Amino acid sequence: MATAPLSPPTSSPASTADSSRPAADLTAPPGLALRNVEVSYGRQKVLMGLNLTARPGRVYGLLGLNGAGKSTTFNTALGLLRPDAGSIEVLGRPLTRESLSHVGASINGPAFYPQLSARRNLHIHCLLTGTTVEVIDPLLEQVGLGRAGRKRAGSFSTGMKVRLALAMALLGDPEVLVLDEPQSGLDPQGIIWLRDLLRELAAGGRTVIVSSHVLGEMARTCDDVGVLAGGRMVYEGPLTEFAVAGQDLEDVFLAAVTGAADRRGQEVRR
Numbered sequence: 001m002a003t004a005p006l007s008p009p010t011s012s013p014a015s016t017a018d019s020s021r022p023a024a025d026l027t028a029p030p031g032l033a034l035r036n037v038e039v040s041y042g043r044q045k046v047l048m049g050l051n052l053t054a055r056p057g058r059v060y061g062l063l064g065l066n067g068a069g070k071s072t073t074f075n076t077a078l079g080l081l082r083p084d085a086g087s088i089e090v091l092g093r094p095l096t097r098e099s100l101s102h103v104g105a106s107i108n109g110p111a112f113y114p115q116l117s118a119r120r121n122l123h124i125h126c127l128l129t130g131t132t133v134e135v136i137d138p139l140l141e142q143v144g145l146g147r148a149g150r151k152r153a154g155s156f157s158t159g160m161k162v163r164l165a166l167a168m169a170l171l172g173d174p175e176v177l178v179l180d181e182p183q184s185g186l187d188p189q190g191i192i193w194l195r196d197l198l199r200e201l202a203a204g205g206r207t208v209i210v211s212s213h214v215l216g217e218m219a220r221t222c223d224d225v226g227v228l229a230g231g232r233m234v235y236e237g238p239l240t241e242f243a244v245a246g247q248d249l250e251d252v253f254l255a256a257v258t259g260a261a262d263r264r265g266q267e268v269r270r
């Protein structure tokens with residue numbers, strides 16, 4: 001699938017997820033799909049038959065309470081954790097080194113060499129991934145670090161580190177982007193900037209998957225949501241069908257996850 005090249009982020013007012021956005025293209029293979037995935041840490045089962053489908057051209061928000069398994073889902077989707085059962089597909093192909101080369105990710109917080117400049121960090125990533133270094137300057141501009149490229153990454157503010165992590169994730173112009181809590185550490189201006197960037201990436205045909213606890217921001221950013229509770233997806237689909245007009249996303253979310261917890265409690269008690 002071809003994706004449109006990135007253009008500088010717009011300074012448009014906050015875009016809000018709404019029903020006027022085009023429906024998902026169900027004929028294209030999902031950017032990322034997990035099928036009946038089971039993952040345990042020792043005796044603790046964390047994912048129990050998890051299904052997730054994130055589609056091109058859409059921003060997908062993975063929601064769940066602390067400890068629901070969002071990071072475990074991302075680590076498994078990226079091949080960093082081996083599932084006990086189930087399968088993972090990227091762009092309709094099995095998870096392999098080749099299919100993973102179409103995925104950019106930022107998980108487990110920003111990771112870089114603090115003693116090196118932002119530019120040098122990106123240079124190393126280019127060498128590791130076989131990406132041309134020509135992309136570095138436009139990318140630094142793209143994430144708002146154009147004037148900070150020569151500064152030591154270790155001296156960056158939290159928000160600047162988040163922007164550098166995003167630049168690393170975007171390095172190979174990936175068709176699928178997986179970001180674990182990308183807003184974390186950004187100020188309100190940065191959050192609006194990120195929202196516009198994610199929407200622009202999706203509008204260019206990419207599959208964008210983010211996790212977050214900030215429900216209001218997810219409501220503004222995402223087309224689709226997956227709500228993880230009790231090791232399973234308790235809702236997956238358009239945001240507008242999860243919290244319909246007039247409903248508060250927080251209320252609907254809490255009802256969905258506590259309902260799942262109650263059901264799970266009953267299963268355990270039985």
Ligand SMILES: Nc1ncnc2c1ncn2[C@@H]1O[C@H](COP(=O)(O)OP(=O)(O)OP(=O)(O)O)[C@@H](O)[C@H]1O
Nearest residue numbers: 041042044046064065066067068069070071072073
């Ligand atoms: N490496 C690990 N070893 C053992 N248990 C783990 C490990 N990583 C996660 N867990 C456990 O798995 C469960 C799910 O954790 P995970 O980090 O995936 O949740 P999360 O939804 O990302 O949480 P948060 O929103 O707090 O980041 C938790 O009970 C956690 O304690």
